[in-house]
Amino acid sequence: MMRFLTRLLRAFAGSGSKPKVPAAVGENEPLTRYLFLKDHVHPKKRMVLPRAFLPDLRGETSICRTLGLSENEIWNIGKRIRRDPVLARADFLAATVFRLKLRVDAAPEKDYKQHAVIVGWPAEKHARKMLAVELSQAATLQLPVNA
Amino acid sequence: MSAVAIHPGYPLFTRTVNTGYSQESRDLQDKIASVFHQFRNRAEREQAFDDLAQALQQGRAGNWDHYGAVPATDATAQVAYRFLSALPSTLPSPNIGLDPDGEVSFDWLAGKGRVFSVSIGESGRLSYAGMFGPGKTAHGSEPFDDAIPNAVIACVRRLGFQA
Numbered sequence: 001m002m003r004f005l006t007r008l009l010r011a012f013a014g015s016g017s018k019p020k021v022p023a024a025v026g027e028n029e030p031l032t033r034y035l036f037l038k039d040h041v042h043p044k045k046r047m048v049l050p051r052a053f054l055p056d057l058r059g060e061t062s063i064c065r066t067l068g069l070s071e072n073e074i075w076n077i078g079k080r081i082r083r084d085p086v087l088a089r090a091d092f093l094a095a096t097v098f099r100l101k102l103r104v105d106a107a108p109e110k111d112y113k114q115h116a117v118i119v120g121w122p123a124e125k126h127a128r129k130m131l132a133v134e135l136s137q138a139a140t141l142q143l144p145v146n147a
Numbered sequence: 148m149s150a151v152a153i154h155p156g157y158p159l160f161t162r163t164v165n166t167g168y169s170q171e172s173r174d175l176q177d178k179i180a181s182v183f184h185q186f187r188n189r190a191e192r193e194q195a196f197d198d199l200a201q202a203l204q205q206g207r208a209g210n211w212d213h214y215g216a217v218p219a220t221d222a223t224a225q226v227a228y229r230f231l232s233a234l235p236s237t238l239p240s241p242n243i244g245l246d247p248d249g250e251v252s253f254d255w256l257a258g259k260g261r262v263f264s265v266s267i268g269e270s271g272r273l274s275y276a277g278m279f280g281p282g283k284t285a286h287g288s289e290p291f292d293d294a295i296p297n298a299v300i301a302c303v304r305r306l307g308f309q310a
Contacts, residue, residue, distance in 0.1 A: 036212075037244070042256055049256075050264045
């Protein structure tokens with residue numbers, strides 16, 4: 001269902017010219033979390049580990065807004081933002097984040113306009129873990145074609 | 148205590164089906180299955196200790212995830228080893244990695260939507276969260292005093308891993 005919605009949104013939004021990233025993150029926007037660490041992915045079970053979604057010390061989980069981008073463009077952003085190879089992606093919809101009472105704030109950077117962060121994490125570690133479990137289980141693991 | 152005596156010349160893995168019909172044959176089948184199960188569990192647990200060592204090695208430096216992650220301290224390493232050592236051998240071995248706050252997380256993945264995760268750091272406080280199917284979740288915090296809390300054991304069992 002999520003894959004279908006993602007493709008549908010891309011089909012409508014992605015038409016040749018470079019898409020403009022809207023300031024506010026819409027409920028049905030497709031998002032992705034690039035996964036660079038081996039212990040964030042279980043390729044055999046095709047699962048994302050919950051720890052992949054835990055916020056950093058500033059209380060932010062870095063993600064990419066992928067509305068209107070082709071598969072190639074999404075992978076290329078991942079390759080560009082880090083020296084380490086992108087091992088996988090965790091794709092999900094903004095609606096999942098909102099359902100969990102978290103927020104998605106646009107955080108565009110100079111060469112990375114699609115950058116955003118998940119914020120609004122609770123203070124208790126177990127509550128953060130619960131949300132990370134929910135996000136990881138709602139996400140769809142995408143592996144690079146040559147993986 | 149029972150022991151299995153296997154003739155060195157016996158090709159162990161050539162038969163996958165027990166064609167015996169007697170009760171003795173069935174008993175023997177169960178005993179052999181239990182021996183292999185124990186070997187497998189022990190090998191998996193040893194692998195888990197290796198994975199823990201590897202994760203701690205990776206987390207020695209600060210910013211190991213390039214998002215400003217905290218390094219895992221020696222005190223965290225000690226608590227994590229004690230946690231893994233205390234896990235009952237009847238539970239499957241977890242997947243091991245580091246959290247951005249420098250704690251070690253132990254995760255059991257039974258399948259999509261069936262996951263349980265426990266984190267522990269130098270405070271010795273366990274934070275856990277799990278999903279056991281659609282709409283079935285649990286999370287909380289427990290002290291770790293070298294015995295695995297019942298809540299944690301119950302959650303791993305709730306995932307319904309097959310022996």
